[in-house]
Amino acid sequence: MRPPHRLEIRGLTKRFGPVEAVTGLTFDVEPGRVTGFLGPNGSGKTTTLRMLLGLVAPDAGTARIGGSDYRDLAAPAHTVGAVLEASNFHPARTGRDHLRVYADMLGAPAARVADALALTGIAHAADRRAGGYSTGMRQRLNLATALLGDPPVLILDEPTNGLDPEGIAWLRRLLRDLAAEGRTVLVASHVLAEAEQLVDDVVVMHRGRLLTAGPLSELTTDATGLEQAFLRLTGAAA
Incomplete structure (x- = not known):
């Protein structure tokens, strides 16, 4: 099978x-x-x-x-989380609000926003405006967005871009x-x-x-x- x-x-x-x-x-x-x-x-x-x-x-x-x-997937956003290129975040929107918008679009529970922030290590910056994020922080926010639907498949294109050695280890x-x-x-x-x-x-x-x-x-x-x-x-x- x-x-x-x-x-x-x-x-x-x-x-x-x-x-x-x-x-x-x-x-x-x-x-x-x-x-x-x-x-x-x-x-x-x-x-x-x-x-x-x-x-x-x-x-x-x-x-x-x-x-x-x-x-043909019944629930694609809950099956596949993908990051193919850097997102254009609204510079005035906080990381948390960015994820809330996408969670609403996907029909993901509100609690999943906190889970995604914790998984990607950016909970401490969740209430900062995304326009002030570093390249590495933006990569983490992209990944958090991909994880909102708790997908069993994750597809990432160049996810180490902008990450320092500590970020790559993470x-x-x-x-x-x-x-x-x-x-x-x-x-x-x-x-x-x-x-x-x-x-x-x-x-x-x-x-x-x-x-x-x-x-x-x-x-x-x-x-x-x-x-x-x-x-x-x-x-x-x-």
């Missing part, structure tokens, strides 16, 4: 004019694991995520969440805790050294195509880091 919230990508392909953004992409993302979706900028990661979330129509192939297209703990609860966590990043600290499994793209997918431990078995493994793979693919 299929795990209820596995992500399944099959033969996914997308062109923009003459550009092959994604070609024949196939991989799975399993619940209970933190999966790194890795590759340099322009490798097709964000396009893939946008197809998974129904924001871009594929030319071929499928991208499914627990066997369903995103558009994010690693949070994502592992969420995965330990049985959630499916997919994290896209082009910063391989940072991603290596966050993930259990990897899906590596290069020029719109899959290079490799599997446990991080298998990719780095020879004691080299993820960056060295990526260079070895891209050299073999050249």
Whole structure:
């Protein structure tokens, strides 16, 4: 039986004019694991995520969440929490009020606002205006917004942007805790050294195509880091 919230990508392909953004992409993302979706900028990661979330129509192939297209999910905001790009927060609105607005839109209980603030470590700044937040604080508020629906699937694009080393360590703990609860966590990043600290499994793209997918431990078995493994793979693919 299929795990209820596995992500399944099959033969996914997308062109923009003459550009092959994604070609024949196939991989799975399993619940209970933190999966790194890795590759340099322009490798097709964000396009893939946008197809998974129904924001871009594929030319071929499928991208499914627990066997369903995103558009067919009964309660998408309570199934998938996603952060694809930095939100434009109303600068005069506090972090708490920002979350209250989104909670009302999602039909999430009011208590979930406090839960999301606590989970992301910004409860102390909840009543400050979001316009004064640092880049790292904005990242945390984005994540808090994604968690409002208590979703079993979390999809994050470049979540370490703006985080200092302490923030990256905090994010690693949070994502592992969420995965330990049985959630499916997919994290896209082009910063391989940072991603290596966050993930259990990897899906590596290069020029719109899959290079490799599997446990991080298998990719780095020879004691080299993820960056060295990526260079070895891209050299073999050249």
